[in-house]
Amino acid sequence: MFTGIIEEKGTICERESTSLRIKANEILLGTRTGDSVAVNGVCLTVVDLNRDSLKAEVIHETLRLTNLGGLNIGDKVNLERALSFSDRLGGHLVSGHIDGKGRIIKKRREGNALLFSFSLPEELTRYIIKKGSVAVDGISLTVTDVQRNSFSVSIIPHTLSQTILEEKSVGYEANIEVDVIGKYVEKLMASKEKGLSSNFLLEQGFL
Incomplete structure (x- = not known):
């Protein structure tokens, strides 16, 4: 999860068919391989790090459904590290899954x-x-x-x-x-029409 409070602007410095390398500073602090970062709001997994950039994997479906597919070398992107339990929630809960x-x-x-x-x-x-x-x-x-x-x-x-x-x-x-x-509210309201049951809650991911 993320908060929607952008930590810095990064720069695309390398692009491959299923990955992006982004030059950054602040978000590299404390970030490790396997961590999640939001790039223009898209939750991506960090697969490589060095002292001034990170590399994140991007699947083809994500490239198609988001604006990451149109990025070129030199383009700026919004960056945010994933929310930790000790962080203050300054914005609102953001999942990183683009609608x-x-x-x-x-x-x-x-x-x-x-x-x-x-x-x-x-x-x-x-x-x-x-x-x-x-x-x-x-x-x-x-x-x-x-x-x-x-x-x-x-x-x-x-x-x-x-x-x-x-x-x-x-x-x-x-x-x-x-x-x-x-x-979530829409799903819960819909449940009233068909009856709230343990099976329905399980189907919708609430259990």
Whole structure:
């Protein structure tokens, strides 16, 4: 699990068919082979480390379903180490399993913040609520508005300086992870219609 608080921006320095090598600094501290890191919000496993970079495995399905498939050498990415039990939860619980990609359809300045609007299928916006949380390229953000096929977030200067979104323009596709709590609530509500049983709870992963 992650918090959606980006620790640093890394740089893609090597790309192979099923792996990415990322130049980084802060997230290398305490990281070991086998650990999980979030790259643009995608949970990946570290398979190699040296003093200034890490290598993470990426399966073809992940490359297809997320924006990692479009990364090139020199591109910047958001990085976060996995949450430990002693960490403070500054954002919200982020699993690192991307639900879909949202395209920037509007970007404008509001005071000292930037407002971004993203298009997203209704099958995902149903889990997004105003003033709720959503992860955009791994960044925990508060929703300012939600429509049938879009949602908006306002990003403060500090968050912009620590992440890659400020440099992105209309048309960019970001990785979106909706709040997992909404999915659990939907499953539990559905259980009322078919009857809550130990078998149902087992099927849905609650037992």
